Amino acid sequence: MLIEIIDVMISGLLNGSVYALMAIGLALVYGVTKAFNFAYGSLYTMGGYFAWVFLVPLNLPGGYYTVFLTAIPFLFVVGFFLEKFLVAPLRKRSDWEMKAMMLTLGLALFLDIGYIAIFGPRLKSLPDIVEGTLAIGPLVFMKQDLVIFVLSITGLLCFAWLLNNTRVGMAVQAVAQNPAGAQIVGIPKERVFAATFAISTIMVGIGGILLSQKNFVNPQASTGIMIKAWVITAFGGMGSIKGSLYAALIIGMLEAFVGYYLGMIHIDIAVLTVLLITLAFRPQGLMGRE
Amino acid sequence: MMLSIENLNAYYGQAHVLKDVSINVNKGEVVVMLGPNGHGKSTLLKSLCGMVDKKQGKISYKDQDIIKLSSEKIVNMGITYIAENRELFPYMSVMENLKLGAYSKNARKYEKENLEKVFSLFPRLAQRKKQFASTMSGGEAKMLAIARGLMSNADFLAIDEPSLGLQPNLRTEVARIIKEINNQGKTILVVEQNIPQITDLADKLYVLEEGHITFEGNKDDALSNDHLKEIFLGM
Numbered sequence: 001m002l003i004e005i006i007d008v009m010i011s012g013l014l015n016g017s018v019y020a021l022m023a024i025g026l027a028l029v030y031g032v033t034k035a036f037n038f039a040y041g042s043l044y045t046m047g048g049y050f051a052w053v054f055l056v057p058l059n060l061p062g063g064y065y066t067v068f069l070t071a072i073p074f075l076f077v078v079g080f081f082l083e084k085f086l087v088a089p090l091r092k093r094s095d096w097e098m099k100a101m102m103l104t105l106g107l108a109l110f111l112d113i114g115y116i117a118i119f120g121p122r123l124k125s126l127p128d129i130v131e132g133t134l135a136i137g138p139l140v141f142m143k144q145d146l147v148i149f150v151l152s153i154t155g156l157l158c159f160a161w162l163l164n165n166t167r168v169g170m171a172v173q174a175v176a177q178n179p180a181g182a183q184i185v186g187i188p189k190e191r192v193f194a195a196t197f198a199i200s201t202i203m204v205g206i207g208g209i210l211l212s213q214k215n216f217v218n219p220q221a222s223t224g225i226m227i228k229a230w231v232i233t234a235f236g237g238m239g240s241i242k243g244s245l246y247a248a249l250i251i252g253m254l255e256a257f258v259g260y261y262l263g264m265i266h267i268d269i270a271v272l273t274v275l276l277i278t279l280a281f282r283p284q285g286l287m288g289r290e
Numbered sequence: 291m292m293l294s295i296e297n298l299n300a301y302y303g304q305a306h307v308l309k310d311v312s313i314n315v316n317k318g319e320v321v322v323m324l325g326p327n328g329h330g331k332s333t334l335l336k337s338l339c340g341m342v343d344k345k346q347g348k349i350s351y352k353d354q355d356i357i358k359l360s361s362e363k364i365v366n367m368g369i370t371y372i373a374e375n376r377e378l379f380p381y382m383s384v385m386e387n388l389k390l391g392a393y394s395k396n397a398r399k400y401e402k403e404n405l406e407k408v409f410s411l412f413p414r415l416a417q418r419k420k421q422f423a424s425t426m427s428g429g430e431a432k433m434l435a436i437a438r439g440l441m442s443n444a445d446f447l448a449i450d451e452p453s454l455g456l457q458p459n460l461r462t463e464v465a466r467i468i469k470e471i472n473n474q475g476k477t478i479l480v481v482e483q484n485i486p487q488i489t490d491l492a493d494k495l496y497v498l499e500e501g502h503i504t505f506e507g508n509k510d511d512a513l514s515n516d517h518l519k520e521i522f523l524g525m
Binding site for chain 1: 339341360361362364365366370371372373377378379380381382386389390391393394397438439442
Protein backbone atom coordinates (compact mmCIF):
# COMPACT_ATOMS: atom_id res chain seq x y z
CA MET A 1 0.00 0.00 0.00
CA LEU A 2 2.66 2.47 1.05
CA ILE A 3 4.94 1.30 -1.75
CA GLU A 4 2.07 1.80 -4.15
CA ILE A 5 1.56 5.39 -3.02
CA ILE A 6 5.26 6.14 -3.26
CA ASP A 7 5.31 4.64 -6.75
CA VAL A 8 2.45 6.84 -7.87
CA MET A 9 4.03 9.90 -6.30
CA ILE A 10 7.28 9.27 -8.12
CA SER A 11 5.48 8.92 -11.38
CA GLY A 12 3.69 12.20 -10.63
CA LEU A 13 6.97 13.88 -9.86
CA LEU A 14 8.46 12.64 -13.13
CA ASN A 15 5.61 13.96 -15.23
CA GLY A 16 5.49 17.12 -13.16
CA SER A 17 9.14 17.90 -13.80
CA VAL A 18 8.70 17.73 -17.57
CA TYR A 19 5.46 19.71 -17.35
CA ALA A 20 7.30 22.32 -15.30
CA LEU A 21 9.96 22.66 -17.98
CA MET A 22 7.29 23.19 -20.63
CA ALA A 23 4.83 25.31 -18.68
CA ILE A 24 7.53 27.66 -17.44
CA GLY A 25 8.47 28.39 -21.04
CA LEU A 26 4.87 29.31 -21.79
CA ALA A 27 4.61 31.41 -18.63
CA LEU A 28 7.83 33.17 -19.57
CA VAL A 29 6.55 34.24 -22.99
CA TYR A 30 3.26 35.37 -21.52
CA GLY A 31 4.97 37.20 -18.66
CA VAL A 32 7.31 39.07 -20.97
CA THR A 33 5.15 39.80 -24.01
CA LYS A 34 1.64 39.54 -22.51
CA ALA A 35 0.67 37.55 -25.59
CA PHE A 36 -0.28 33.90 -25.40
CA ASN A 37 1.53 31.53 -27.74
CA PHE A 38 -1.02 29.02 -29.00
CA ALA A 39 1.56 27.33 -31.22
CA TYR A 40 3.38 26.17 -28.12
CA GLY A 41 1.98 22.62 -28.26
CA SER A 42 2.96 22.29 -31.92
CA LEU A 43 6.53 23.17 -31.03
CA TYR A 44 6.42 20.26 -28.59
CA THR A 45 5.55 18.01 -31.51
CA MET A 46 8.37 19.55 -33.50
CA GLY A 47 10.83 18.42 -30.81
CA GLY A 48 9.51 14.87 -31.10
CA TYR A 49 9.83 14.77 -34.91
CA PHE A 50 13.26 16.34 -34.75
CA ALA A 51 14.46 13.49 -32.52
CA TRP A 52 12.73 10.88 -34.68
CA VAL A 53 14.32 12.14 -37.91
CA PHE A 54 17.77 12.06 -36.33
CA LEU A 55 17.39 8.72 -34.60
CA VAL A 56 15.34 6.61 -37.00
CA PRO A 57 15.62 7.52 -40.70
CA LEU A 58 19.02 9.23 -40.41
CA ASN A 59 20.23 7.07 -37.53
CA LEU A 60 23.06 9.49 -36.83
CA PRO A 61 25.97 8.43 -34.61
CA GLY A 62 25.86 9.61 -31.05
CA GLY A 63 22.16 8.85 -30.58
CA TYR A 64 20.49 11.11 -28.07
CA TYR A 65 23.68 13.09 -27.43
CA THR A 66 23.61 14.25 -31.04
CA VAL A 67 19.89 14.91 -30.79
CA PHE A 68 20.15 17.18 -27.75
CA LEU A 69 23.25 18.98 -28.97
CA THR A 70 21.62 19.81 -32.29
CA ALA A 71 18.07 20.27 -31.02
CA ILE A 72 18.96 23.14 -28.70
CA PRO A 73 20.40 25.44 -31.40
CA PHE A 74 17.76 24.27 -33.90
CA LEU A 75 14.88 25.09 -31.56
CA PHE A 76 16.48 28.39 -30.62
CA VAL A 77 16.69 29.42 -34.27
CA VAL A 78 13.12 28.28 -34.99
CA GLY A 79 11.76 30.23 -32.02
CA PHE A 80 13.83 33.30 -32.74
CA PHE A 81 12.75 33.57 -36.37
CA LEU A 82 9.10 32.73 -35.68
CA GLU A 83 9.08 35.68 -33.30
CA LYS A 84 11.03 37.99 -35.53
CA PHE A 85 9.15 37.40 -38.78
CA LEU A 86 5.65 36.45 -37.64
CA VAL A 87 4.94 37.90 -34.21
CA ALA A 88 7.15 41.00 -34.05
CA PRO A 89 5.57 42.78 -37.06
CA LEU A 90 2.21 42.63 -35.26
CA ARG A 91 3.52 44.73 -32.39
CA LYS A 92 3.26 47.90 -34.43
CA ARG A 93 -0.51 47.41 -34.66
CA SER A 94 -3.15 48.21 -32.09
CA ASP A 95 -4.41 45.31 -29.97
CA TRP A 96 -1.41 43.31 -30.99
CA GLU A 97 -1.69 40.74 -28.18
CA MET A 98 -5.03 39.57 -29.59
CA LYS A 99 -3.62 39.48 -33.11
CA ALA A 100 -0.64 37.50 -31.84
CA MET A 101 -2.99 34.91 -30.35
CA MET A 102 -4.86 34.57 -33.65
CA LEU A 103 -1.61 34.27 -35.52
CA THR A 104 -0.13 31.63 -33.23
CA LEU A 105 -3.40 29.69 -33.36
CA GLY A 106 -3.13 29.72 -37.16
CA LEU A 107 0.50 28.68 -36.92
CA ALA A 108 -0.47 25.76 -34.67
CA LEU A 109 -2.99 24.48 -37.23
CA PHE A 110 -0.48 24.97 -40.03
CA LEU A 111 2.25 23.05 -38.23
CA ASP A 112 -0.05 20.23 -37.11
CA ILE A 113 -1.36 19.71 -40.65
CA GLY A 114 2.19 20.04 -41.92
CA TYR A 115 3.37 17.21 -39.67
CA ILE A 116 0.68 14.91 -41.08
CA ALA A 117 1.54 15.96 -44.64
CA ILE A 118 5.23 15.30 -44.16
CA PHE A 119 5.33 12.38 -41.74
CA GLY A 120 1.91 10.81 -42.21
CA PRO A 121 -0.84 10.35 -39.66
CA ARG A 122 0.66 7.34 -37.86
CA LEU A 123 2.50 7.59 -34.58
CA LYS A 124 6.27 7.22 -34.62
CA SER A 125 8.10 5.55 -31.81
CA LEU A 126 11.41 6.77 -30.49
CA PRO A 127 14.04 4.43 -29.09
CA ASP A 128 14.40 4.53 -25.30
CA ILE A 129 17.03 6.92 -24.11
CA VAL A 130 18.32 4.12 -21.88
CA GLU A 131 16.89 0.66 -21.31
CA GLY A 132 16.44 -1.42 -18.23
CA THR A 133 15.32 -0.90 -14.69
CA LEU A 134 16.88 0.03 -11.42
CA ALA A 135 15.71 -1.40 -8.09
CA ILE A 136 16.14 0.52 -4.87
CA GLY A 137 14.77 -1.67 -2.10
CA PRO A 138 11.20 -2.51 -3.00
CA LEU A 139 10.95 0.34 -5.53
CA VAL A 140 11.63 -0.35 -9.18
CA PHE A 141 12.39 2.51 -11.58
CA MET A 142 12.66 2.55 -15.33
CA LYS A 143 16.08 3.98 -16.05
CA GLN A 144 14.46 5.94 -18.86
CA ASP A 145 12.24 7.74 -16.35
CA LEU A 146 15.21 8.63 -14.18
CA VAL A 147 17.04 10.12 -17.14
CA ILE A 148 13.97 12.12 -18.14
CA PHE A 149 13.68 13.41 -14.59
CA VAL A 150 17.33 14.35 -14.32
CA LEU A 151 17.32 16.07 -17.70
CA SER A 152 14.22 18.12 -17.03
CA ILE A 153 15.49 19.17 -13.61
CA THR A 154 18.80 20.11 -15.22
CA GLY A 155 16.89 22.12 -17.80
CA LEU A 156 14.99 23.92 -15.07
CA LEU A 157 18.15 24.69 -13.12
CA CYS A 158 19.88 25.99 -16.25
CA PHE A 159 16.88 28.17 -16.92
CA ALA A 160 16.80 29.51 -13.36
CA TRP A 161 20.50 30.25 -13.50
CA LEU A 162 20.18 31.99 -16.84
CA LEU A 163 17.31 34.10 -15.61
CA ASN A 164 18.92 35.25 -12.36
CA ASN A 165 22.61 35.43 -13.15
CA THR A 166 23.02 36.70 -16.68
CA ARG A 167 22.45 40.09 -18.25
CA VAL A 168 20.00 38.58 -20.73
CA GLY A 169 18.09 36.97 -17.87
CA MET A 170 17.90 40.21 -15.91
CA ALA A 171 16.79 42.01 -19.07
CA VAL A 172 14.03 39.43 -19.57
CA GLN A 173 12.81 39.95 -16.00
CA ALA A 174 12.99 43.70 -16.41
CA VAL A 175 10.80 43.63 -19.52
CA ALA A 176 8.33 41.31 -17.78
CA GLN A 177 8.08 43.56 -14.72
CA ASN A 178 8.01 46.91 -16.45
CA PRO A 179 8.42 47.29 -20.21
CA ALA A 180 8.53 51.09 -19.98
CA GLY A 181 11.22 50.89 -17.31
CA ALA A 182 13.18 48.47 -19.47
CA GLN A 183 13.07 50.92 -22.36
CA ILE A 184 14.23 53.73 -20.09
CA VAL A 185 17.37 51.89 -19.04
CA GLY A 186 18.14 51.02 -22.65
CA ILE A 187 17.18 47.35 -22.84
CA PRO A 188 16.48 46.39 -26.48
CA LYS A 189 12.94 45.15 -25.96
CA GLU A 190 12.52 43.62 -29.39
CA ARG A 191 15.57 41.45 -28.97
CA VAL A 192 14.41 40.38 -25.50
CA PHE A 193 11.04 39.33 -26.95
CA ALA A 194 12.74 37.24 -29.62
CA ALA A 195 15.16 35.69 -27.11
CA THR A 196 12.29 34.82 -24.79
CA PHE A 197 10.36 33.13 -27.57
CA ALA A 198 13.48 31.23 -28.58
CA ILE A 199 14.24 30.05 -25.04
CA SER A 200 10.65 28.90 -24.55
CA THR A 201 10.81 27.00 -27.84
CA ILE A 202 13.86 25.15 -26.54
CA MET A 203 12.04 24.31 -23.31
CA VAL A 204 8.95 22.88 -24.97
CA GLY A 205 10.90 21.19 -27.76
CA ILE A 206 13.12 19.41 -25.26
CA GLY A 207 9.97 18.46 -23.35
CA GLY A 208 8.71 16.99 -26.62
CA ILE A 209 11.83 14.88 -27.06
CA LEU A 210 11.70 13.63 -23.46
CA LEU A 211 8.02 12.74 -23.35
CA SER A 212 7.73 11.41 -26.92
CA GLN A 213 9.91 8.47 -25.90
CA LYS A 214 7.17 7.35 -23.58
CA ASN A 215 4.13 8.56 -25.50
CA PHE A 216 5.22 8.26 -29.17
CA VAL A 217 5.60 11.12 -31.60
CA ASN A 218 2.04 12.06 -32.45
CA PRO A 219 1.14 14.68 -35.08
CA GLN A 220 -1.89 15.57 -33.01
CA ALA A 221 -0.18 15.76 -29.63
CA SER A 222 -0.25 19.54 -29.57
CA THR A 223 -3.80 20.00 -28.28
CA GLY A 224 -3.28 17.84 -25.21
CA ILE A 225 0.03 19.52 -24.40
CA MET A 226 -1.43 22.96 -25.00
CA ILE A 227 -4.32 22.26 -22.62
CA LYS A 228 -1.95 20.98 -19.97
CA ALA A 229 0.49 23.87 -20.28
CA TRP A 230 -2.36 26.37 -20.30
CA VAL A 231 -3.99 24.84 -17.21
CA ILE A 232 -0.65 24.86 -15.40
CA THR A 233 0.13 28.49 -16.25
CA ALA A 234 -3.39 29.63 -15.36
CA PHE A 235 -3.35 27.60 -12.15
CA GLY A 236 0.11 28.84 -11.20
CA GLY A 237 -0.70 32.43 -12.08
CA MET A 238 -0.33 33.69 -15.63
CA GLY A 239 3.24 34.76 -16.19
CA SER A 240 4.48 33.62 -12.79
CA ILE A 241 7.44 31.30 -13.14
CA LYS A 242 7.47 30.06 -9.55
CA GLY A 243 3.72 29.56 -9.70
CA SER A 244 4.09 27.44 -12.83
CA LEU A 245 6.72 25.30 -11.15
CA TYR A 246 4.48 24.48 -8.20
CA ALA A 247 1.43 24.10 -10.41
CA ALA A 248 3.27 21.69 -12.70
CA LEU A 249 4.26 19.48 -9.79
CA ILE A 250 0.74 19.55 -8.35
CA ILE A 251 -0.84 18.74 -11.71
CA GLY A 252 1.72 15.98 -12.27
CA MET A 253 0.80 14.42 -8.92
CA LEU A 254 -2.90 14.86 -9.50
CA GLU A 255 -2.66 13.10 -12.84
CA ALA A 256 -0.70 10.23 -11.38
CA PHE A 257 -3.13 9.66 -8.51
CA VAL A 258 -6.27 10.11 -10.55
CA GLY A 259 -4.87 7.89 -13.29
CA TYR A 260 -3.90 5.15 -10.88
CA TYR A 261 -6.89 5.09 -8.59
CA LEU A 262 -9.74 6.26 -10.84
CA GLY A 263 -8.50 5.38 -14.32
CA MET A 264 -6.73 7.22 -17.11
CA ILE A 265 -9.89 8.55 -18.70
CA HIS A 266 -10.54 10.73 -15.65
CA ILE A 267 -7.22 12.56 -15.88
CA ASP A 268 -8.32 15.31 -18.24
CA ILE A 269 -11.52 15.87 -16.30
CA ALA A 270 -9.54 16.28 -13.08
CA VAL A 271 -7.09 18.67 -14.73
CA LEU A 272 -9.83 20.80 -16.22
CA THR A 273 -11.70 20.81 -12.91
CA VAL A 274 -8.61 22.37 -11.36
CA LEU A 275 -8.68 25.03 -14.07
CA LEU A 276 -12.34 25.86 -13.53
CA ILE A 277 -12.00 25.99 -9.75
CA THR A 278 -8.97 28.24 -10.08
CA LEU A 279 -10.67 30.61 -12.47
CA ALA A 280 -13.78 30.76 -10.31
CA PHE A 281 -12.19 31.28 -6.90
CA ARG A 282 -8.72 32.59 -7.49
CA PRO A 283 -8.56 33.97 -11.02
CA GLN A 284 -5.04 35.32 -10.55
CA GLY A 285 -3.84 31.75 -9.86
CA LEU A 286 -1.60 30.44 -7.10
CA MET A 287 1.08 33.09 -7.36
CA GLY A 288 -0.24 35.52 -9.94
CA ARG A 289 -0.17 39.21 -9.32
CA GLU A 290 -3.44 40.98 -9.74
CA MET B 291 25.20 73.78 -27.47
CA MET B 292 24.59 70.38 -25.93
CA LEU B 293 21.02 69.86 -27.03
CA SER B 294 19.12 71.68 -29.68
CA ILE B 295 15.60 70.81 -30.69
CA GLU B 296 14.28 72.49 -33.83
CA ASN B 297 10.69 72.52 -35.05
CA LEU B 298 9.79 69.29 -33.35
CA ASN B 299 6.32 67.92 -34.07
CA ALA B 300 5.14 64.85 -32.23
CA TYR B 301 1.93 62.83 -32.35
CA TYR B 302 0.10 60.31 -30.20
CA GLY B 303 -2.18 58.47 -32.60
CA GLN B 304 -4.24 61.23 -34.21
CA ALA B 305 -3.37 63.85 -31.62
CA HIS B 306 -0.81 66.43 -32.67
CA VAL B 307 0.87 67.02 -29.31
CA LEU B 308 3.99 69.06 -30.03
CA LYS B 309 3.83 71.85 -32.60
CA ASP B 310 7.08 73.26 -33.94
CA VAL B 311 8.81 73.14 -30.59
CA SER B 312 12.34 74.56 -30.54
CA ILE B 313 14.52 74.65 -27.43
CA ASN B 314 18.22 74.87 -26.63
CA VAL B 315 20.11 73.55 -23.64
CA ASN B 316 23.74 74.43 -23.00
CA LYS B 317 26.21 72.17 -21.27
CA GLY B 318 25.98 72.44 -17.50
CA GLU B 319 22.63 74.21 -17.46
CA VAL B 320 19.46 73.40 -15.57
CA VAL B 321 16.57 74.18 -17.88
CA VAL B 322 13.05 74.05 -16.47
CA MET B 323 10.02 73.50 -18.66
CA LEU B 324 6.75 74.68 -17.16
CA GLY B 325 3.25 74.23 -18.47
CA PRO B 326 -0.17 72.89 -17.63
CA ASN B 327 -0.83 69.17 -17.47
CA GLY B 328 -1.51 67.48 -20.76
CA HIS B 329 0.06 70.19 -22.89
CA GLY B 330 3.00 68.07 -24.10
CA LYS B 331 5.78 68.42 -21.53
CA SER B 332 6.23 64.69 -20.98
CA THR B 333 5.88 64.06 -24.70
CA LEU B 334 8.77 66.42 -25.28
CA LEU B 335 11.05 64.50 -22.93
CA LYS B 336 9.90 61.14 -24.31
CA SER B 337 10.48 62.31 -27.89
CA LEU B 338 13.97 63.33 -26.93
CA CYS B 339 14.61 59.89 -25.44
CA GLY B 340 13.29 57.88 -28.41
CA MET B 341 10.05 56.82 -26.76
CA VAL B 342 7.63 58.51 -29.16
CA ASP B 343 7.41 56.89 -32.59
CA LYS B 344 5.63 59.51 -34.63
CA LYS B 345 7.66 62.69 -34.78
CA GLN B 346 9.41 65.06 -37.21
CA GLY B 347 11.92 67.83 -36.87
CA LYS B 348 15.46 67.94 -35.66
CA ILE B 349 16.87 66.86 -32.31
CA SER B 350 20.59 67.36 -32.23
CA TYR B 351 22.61 66.17 -29.27
CA LYS B 352 26.35 66.83 -29.18
CA ASP B 353 26.06 67.74 -32.89
CA GLN B 354 24.38 64.51 -33.94
CA ASP B 355 20.81 64.22 -35.17
CA ILE B 356 19.19 61.66 -32.92
CA ILE B 357 15.55 61.95 -33.91
CA LYS B 358 15.50 58.59 -35.70
CA LEU B 359 17.53 56.68 -33.10
CA SER B 360 16.07 53.99 -30.84
CA SER B 361 15.86 54.54 -27.11
CA GLU B 362 18.66 52.08 -26.41
CA LYS B 363 21.02 54.01 -28.73
CA ILE B 364 20.03 57.30 -27.12
CA VAL B 365 20.66 55.94 -23.62
CA ASN B 366 24.03 54.76 -24.81
CA MET B 367 24.84 58.28 -26.07
CA GLY B 368 24.35 59.63 -22.58
CA ILE B 369 20.76 60.86 -22.31
CA THR B 370 18.61 59.34 -19.63
CA TYR B 371 14.91 59.75 -18.92
CA ILE B 372 13.65 59.81 -15.34
CA ALA B 373 9.94 59.17 -15.45
CA GLU B 374 7.35 60.99 -13.37
CA ASN B 375 5.81 57.67 -12.31
CA ARG B 376 9.31 56.26 -11.76
CA GLU B 377 8.91 53.07 -13.83
CA LEU B 378 11.00 50.98 -11.46
CA PHE B 379 11.20 47.18 -11.53
CA PRO B 380 8.84 46.46 -8.65
CA TYR B 381 9.89 42.90 -7.78
CA MET B 382 13.59 43.58 -7.89
CA SER B 383 15.80 44.88 -5.14
CA VAL B 384 17.25 48.38 -4.99
CA MET B 385 20.59 46.90 -6.05
CA GLU B 386 19.10 45.06 -9.04
CA ASN B 387 17.27 48.19 -10.14
CA LEU B 388 20.51 50.14 -9.97
CA LYS B 389 22.47 47.50 -11.86
CA LEU B 390 19.88 47.47 -14.61
CA GLY B 391 20.29 51.24 -14.74
CA ALA B 392 23.79 50.52 -16.01
CA TYR B 393 22.53 48.20 -18.76
CA SER B 394 23.78 50.18 -21.75
CA LYS B 395 27.21 49.42 -23.16
CA ASN B 396 28.72 52.73 -22.14
CA ALA B 397 27.39 52.54 -18.61
CA ARG B 398 28.71 49.06 -17.90
CA LYS B 399 32.32 50.18 -17.66
CA TYR B 400 31.47 52.71 -14.98
CA GLU B 401 29.05 50.56 -12.99
CA LYS B 402 31.17 50.28 -9.86
CA GLU B 403 32.23 53.89 -9.87
CA ASN B 404 28.66 55.10 -10.39
CA LEU B 405 27.33 52.84 -7.65
CA GLU B 406 29.64 54.50 -5.19
CA LYS B 407 28.61 57.95 -6.38
CA VAL B 408 24.94 57.08 -6.17
CA PHE B 409 25.24 55.66 -2.66
CA SER B 410 27.05 58.73 -1.42
CA LEU B 411 24.33 60.90 -2.94
CA PHE B 412 21.54 58.70 -1.53
CA PRO B 413 22.77 57.12 1.70
CA ARG B 414 19.30 55.72 2.37
CA LEU B 415 19.51 53.55 -0.72
CA ALA B 416 22.81 52.13 0.49
CA GLN B 417 21.01 50.96 3.63
CA ARG B 418 18.26 49.34 1.62
CA LYS B 419 20.13 47.50 -1.10
CA LYS B 420 18.05 44.37 -0.70
CA GLN B 421 14.63 45.95 -0.35
CA PHE B 422 12.14 45.42 -3.20
CA ALA B 423 11.31 48.57 -5.11
CA SER B 424 7.58 47.87 -4.72
CA THR B 425 7.82 48.17 -0.94
CA MET B 426 9.41 51.62 -0.90
CA SER B 427 7.67 54.85 -0.02
CA GLY B 428 6.94 57.40 -2.73
CA GLY B 429 9.89 59.56 -1.79
CA GLU B 430 12.34 56.66 -1.65
CA ALA B 431 11.10 55.32 -4.95
CA LYS B 432 11.66 58.75 -6.49
CA MET B 433 15.23 58.77 -5.21
CA LEU B 434 15.74 55.28 -6.61
CA ALA B 435 14.43 56.40 -10.00
CA ILE B 436 16.89 59.29 -10.06
CA ALA B 437 19.68 57.02 -8.84
CA ARG B 438 18.91 54.45 -11.52
CA GLY B 439 19.07 57.24 -14.09
CA LEU B 440 22.50 58.27 -12.83
CA MET B 441 23.71 54.68 -13.18
CA SER B 442 23.39 55.08 -16.96
CA ASN B 443 26.42 57.36 -16.77
CA ALA B 444 24.41 59.97 -18.68
CA ASP B 445 25.64 63.53 -19.17
CA PHE B 446 22.13 64.71 -19.84
CA LEU B 447 19.19 64.02 -17.55
CA ALA B 448 15.62 64.52 -18.74
CA ILE B 449 13.62 64.58 -15.52
CA ASP B 450 9.84 64.39 -15.64
CA GLU B 451 8.03 66.10 -12.74
CA PRO B 452 10.41 65.06 -9.96
CA SER B 453 8.29 66.59 -7.23
CA LEU B 454 4.99 65.01 -8.32
CA GLY B 455 3.24 63.44 -5.35
CA LEU B 456 5.88 64.49 -2.84
CA GLN B 457 5.40 66.45 0.35
CA PRO B 458 6.94 69.95 0.49
CA ASN B 459 9.95 68.89 2.58
CA LEU B 460 10.75 66.11 0.11
CA ARG B 461 10.42 68.56 -2.78
CA THR B 462 13.14 70.63 -1.19
CA GLU B 463 15.24 67.48 -0.88
CA VAL B 464 14.68 66.59 -4.54
CA ALA B 465 15.63 70.14 -5.56
CA ARG B 466 18.80 69.92 -3.49
CA ILE B 467 19.73 66.66 -5.15
CA ILE B 468 19.10 68.03 -8.64
CA LYS B 469 21.35 70.96 -7.79
CA GLU B 470 24.04 68.63 -6.52
CA ILE B 471 23.87 66.44 -9.62
CA ASN B 472 24.12 69.60 -11.70
CA ASN B 473 27.17 70.69 -9.71
CA GLN B 474 28.76 67.35 -10.55
CA GLY B 475 28.62 68.40 -14.19
CA LYS B 476 25.35 66.94 -15.47
CA THR B 477 23.12 68.94 -17.77
CA ILE B 478 19.48 68.82 -16.76
CA LEU B 479 16.19 69.42 -18.52
CA VAL B 480 13.40 69.20 -15.99
CA VAL B 481 9.69 69.34 -16.60
CA GLU B 482 7.60 70.63 -13.71
CA GLN B 483 4.41 72.20 -12.55
CA ASN B 484 4.89 75.41 -10.66
CA ILE B 485 7.23 74.28 -7.89
CA PRO B 486 9.25 77.21 -6.52
CA GLN B 487 12.05 74.97 -5.23
CA ILE B 488 12.62 73.67 -8.76
CA THR B 489 12.09 76.88 -10.70
CA ASP B 490 14.65 78.52 -8.44
CA LEU B 491 17.29 76.19 -9.90
CA ALA B 492 16.61 77.22 -13.49
CA ASP B 493 19.26 78.85 -15.63
CA LYS B 494 16.53 79.12 -18.20
CA LEU B 495 12.76 78.64 -18.21
CA TYR B 496 10.46 77.57 -21.02
CA VAL B 497 6.70 77.43 -20.98
CA LEU B 498 4.85 74.90 -23.10
CA GLU B 499 1.17 75.51 -23.74
CA GLU B 500 -1.02 73.50 -26.11
CA GLY B 501 2.06 72.10 -27.79
CA HIS B 502 3.70 75.48 -28.43
CA ILE B 503 6.59 77.14 -26.65
CA THR B 504 5.00 80.37 -25.38
CA PHE B 505 7.86 81.68 -23.27
CA GLU B 506 11.62 81.47 -23.13
CA GLY B 507 13.77 83.38 -20.67
CA ASN B 508 15.21 83.49 -17.19
CA LYS B 509 13.29 83.81 -13.98
CA ASP B 510 13.39 87.60 -13.93
CA ASP B 511 11.89 87.72 -17.42
CA ALA B 512 9.19 85.37 -16.26
CA LEU B 513 8.39 87.50 -13.25
CA SER B 514 7.98 90.57 -15.39
CA ASN B 515 5.52 88.74 -17.62
CA ASP B 516 2.03 89.21 -16.17
CA HIS B 517 0.50 86.17 -17.89
CA LEU B 518 3.19 83.85 -16.54
CA LYS B 519 3.24 85.43 -13.15
CA GLU B 520 -0.42 84.76 -12.73
CA ILE B 521 -0.74 81.34 -14.25
CA PHE B 522 2.53 79.59 -13.58
CA LEU B 523 4.21 81.33 -10.75
CA GLY B 524 0.99 81.89 -8.85
CA MET B 525 1.81 85.43 -7.89
